[in-house]
Amino acid sequence: MTIRIGVITFPGSLDDRDAHRAIRIAGAEPVALWHGAHDLQGVDALVLPGGFSYGDYLRSGAIAARSPIMSEVKDAAAGGMPVLGVCNGFQMLVEAHLLPGGLIRNAGQQFIRRDQVLRVENADTAWTSAFEPGQDIVIPLKNGEGGYIADAETLARIEGDGLVAFRYVGVNPNGSLNDIAGLANDRGNVVGLMPHPEHAVEPGFGPDTTAAMRSGVDGLNMFASVIAATARAAA
Numbered sequence: 001m002t003i004r005i006g007v008i009t010f011p012g013s014l015d016d017r018d019a020h021r022a023i024r025i026a027g028a029e030p031v032a033l034w035h036g037a038h039d040l041q042g043v044d045a046l047v048l049p050g051g052f053s054y055g056d057y058l059r060s061g062a063i064a065a066r067s068p069i070m071s072e073v074k075d076a077a078a079g080g081m082p083v084l085g086v087c088n089g090f091q092m093l094v095e096a097h098l099l100p101g102g103l104i105r106n107a108g109q110q111f112i113r114r115d116q117v118l119r120v121e122n123a124d125t126a127w128t129s130a131f132e133p134g135q136d137i138v139i140p141l142k143n144g145e146g147g148y149i150a151d152a153e154t155l156a157r158i159e160g161d162g163l164v165a166f167r168y169v170g171v172n173p174n175g176s177l178n179d180i181a182g183l184a185n186d187r188g189n190v191v192g193l194m195p196h197p198e199h200a201v202e203p204g205f206g207p208d209t210t211a212a213m214r215s216g217v218d219g220l221n222m223f224a225s226v227i228a229a230t231a232r233a234a235a
Contacts, residue, residue, distance in 0.1 A: 107175025
């Protein structure tokens, strides 16, 4: 069967085409979806891509989280469909209350662009099962509002329930509490992270590695994970 993964474009999305490319390289079919529609076109999974939806006015992701299609996204997530939010997409997920906490301006008040080492803290989600628990990966990061925050009670629950999907290693680029780079929901079908796995899927275009320049493809396993998870669910 062909796994179909929808990528939702919002006004100001920048990385939707990169997400399409990553999905195609991983072996699935990308499906273009529009923020103003109410039709998910029968896709098996969803990606909310990075960018600056609505110019990041009000709060990053806050307006996009109220786009018409987000009612369908919420229903699909509640039904168990895998949903990935990348950077601005992660901001949408927390603004839509599909993930806890919030994201604020980077601690240094600067836009950050770097190839970032992450540790895979939870390899039991629909988007991380192709990784090993505790595995270190390198994923490009580019954001200005990536500081993860939550109140003490929420933070304790996140940590206690194992909902941290990824954690920054070596450098905390944006002041995120507990070095949190990405989260999963309780069910493990919804995952959000600030770094961009779609920019690390093809040799020659990814982060530098010890093997060669631009050879990093660690992001590909996120898309391979959801393809495998969706195929298992359909079997």
